[in-house]
Amino acid sequence: MAGRRQSPGPRQSPGSQTSLRKRNQQRIVEALVKVGASTQADLARRTGLSTATISNIVSHMAENGLVSLTPTTASGRRATSVRLLSSNGTVAAGIGFGRRHLRVVLVYPDYTIVAEESIALPPKYDPRVGFDLARDLLGDLLERTGISWDALSGVGVGIPGSIDRRDVMPVIGTVWAEWAFVDVVVELEDRLGGIPVVLDNDANLGSVAETIWGPHGHVTNLVYLKVGSGIGAGLILNGMPFNGATGVTGEVGHVQVVADGQACRCGNRGCLEAEASITAMLDRLSAVTSITTTEELVAAAKAGDVAVIRVIEDAARMIGRVVGDLASILSPEIIVLGGPLAALGDTILEPISRAFARHVLPLVRDATEIVASTLDDRGEALGAAALVFHREAVRVL
């Protein structure tokens, strides 16, 4: 124990050989999705990788059942044709439902992304309409990649609200009204012909995605803070997603920041979510601006609109204070800001960090990094796909 400083976790750091190999494999898979079965020489040309690298990675993928290798001839010479495999259980799908969009991804067990796509949704859409669209989009992706439905080992789904793990239902008061009482797992399994569906909330899935696809693979304690129309955190503790007794964890949006403040949908008042979510920011701006959407808010902030920046800063101070309290409790290595405002970078990170530093225990402050997510709005769907393999792993254990 003595003298130990930041022992590296089991995962490799971004610059490592493993990470490089993963990126190269990702490029090979993208090429195969784009043009279908290819020779190794074709893949080398398309990716710019050496034939030795291609051969090495492709052999490894074949051993793991991800591609088939078939002898063929090309330009009269012996060659090997590489084709994406779709044997049973090869691929997981992830579906992420946002407030105005829906994203579907296909992922291999080694977390290589096979394909991904998102579509816009109308405000306050009926989740059941969303499920239909998700099924169709998933079907499109499978067709485009030549992967059969049978190849799906499961489908992970993320929704913007907490899930009570005891009955696997959205928790009233943490989710938009349209999602209350919707049995997401049953509805989706019905539409997917019984393919097993696993469900979690968006912030939890974001935290999982950050440890796999973000540059934080070496971290064992990570907080993913999603600021959107609600505010919530996903927790990776001791290297594992943390779900507590109920599955309802990381609910920083329901920490009170203003005594007797705005009424919150959870039943309390002055919650962080009621005072500092994007919804609250837009409410506050409605008196003095014509801004009504998140996109307009982000654009105005980027353009330097002082009223918008002030409202964002005020919210950021409240967020930073609550995240400081959370860090005094959990002492994570890193806090990753996700959601649409992450794109604003320092405009929001700086006031969060200042308030954080003012409230957290000084020793923890110096040991905690606060950064913006680099996954844009992809974290939820990616994390959902990863969840499929995690659940399988848990079942095997």
Added chain:
Amino acid sequence: MAGRRQSPGPRQSPGSQTSLRKRNQQRIVEALVKVGASTQADLARRTGLSTATISNIVSHMAENGLVSLTPTTASGRRATSVRLLSSNGTVAAGIGFGRRHLRVVLVYPDYTIVAEESIALPPKYDPRVGFDLARDLLGDLLERTGISWDALSGVGVGIPGSIDRRDVMPVIGTVWAEWAFVDVVVELEDRLGGIPVVLDNDANLGSVAETIWGPHGHVTNLVYLKVGSGIGAGLILNGMPFNGATGVTGEVGHVQVVADGQACRCGNRGCLEAEASITAMLDRLSAVTSITTTEELVAAAKAGDVAVIRVIEDAARMIGRVVGDLASILSPEIIVLGGPLAALGDTILEPISRAFARHVLPLVRDATEIVASTLDDRGEALGAAALVFHREAVRVL
């Protein structure tokens, strides 16, 4: 996953056969400590247990190297003499330093308590004087139980302040001034002839002790909230002590509850600890009462002193609010109140629970129990002893 409700953890519930066996074994060990080597018939008389039970437990202990069984005669008949063993590595010692006392325990690897004892210390004692006294008290206990120094596999120590696990030093601002810059491990290993010493903070050790010696063995997520001259929480998450990136976790004492409130030793203001610790309560009462010690505070509350009860209730409301925020983040099964005020029962639990219910997310409120510890001031030393075996287990892995 679906339909799962409170699946039992690996540990047994208090009423189980395992728990009964443990209690019986504890009684046998206490009898052996008291009178030394005894026949099984003697033990049956002294404990009231049946000879079959004695024989069964004693055989099991012998298999695990905890006792020796030697053929002998008693009243002219063949009998078996049972003697506590002290072969190398059989026993762990735990030392708990409080503000005004010091406790030492000896524990077997199966968590049977061999012996324990506490002594009073003067206010603001020099830790080095405490170390000398701890060594002497440990020596007394070993002598009394006939266990040799060589039998100690290690010594665990708890101090009332956070430990930075990266350099295993007390964290300035969370610990009393006397303990700042004191290298507890080195100081104690010097005095103990190189027996390995492991160190943790009191609240963390309390949480470990609750899962082993409290009635919460089935719980996988437990918060031990220690309210004393400071306020801190020990976290058991996913069945393991949680230490985060720095070891400084569960620092609910440094969550701000009063904007620009009392200055706190951590450098911030209005921290829970500065507003609601026993120190803060005594400060607040000093204007209107002659109460200056924790013992007087507890006695006055028990006697129904309205000013004292009001001050305790006001503090309890602040504590309940912060614990509500903590529960919205962690959703533990149970929150155990430790420290001297736990003895007040509902006088403090009720205002804590009311404020808790008002601030926590309703679903989490209904899934979280708040109870008083039943370990009095023993949790710290007991948890410290358990830590020795945990560390050994970690080393083996």
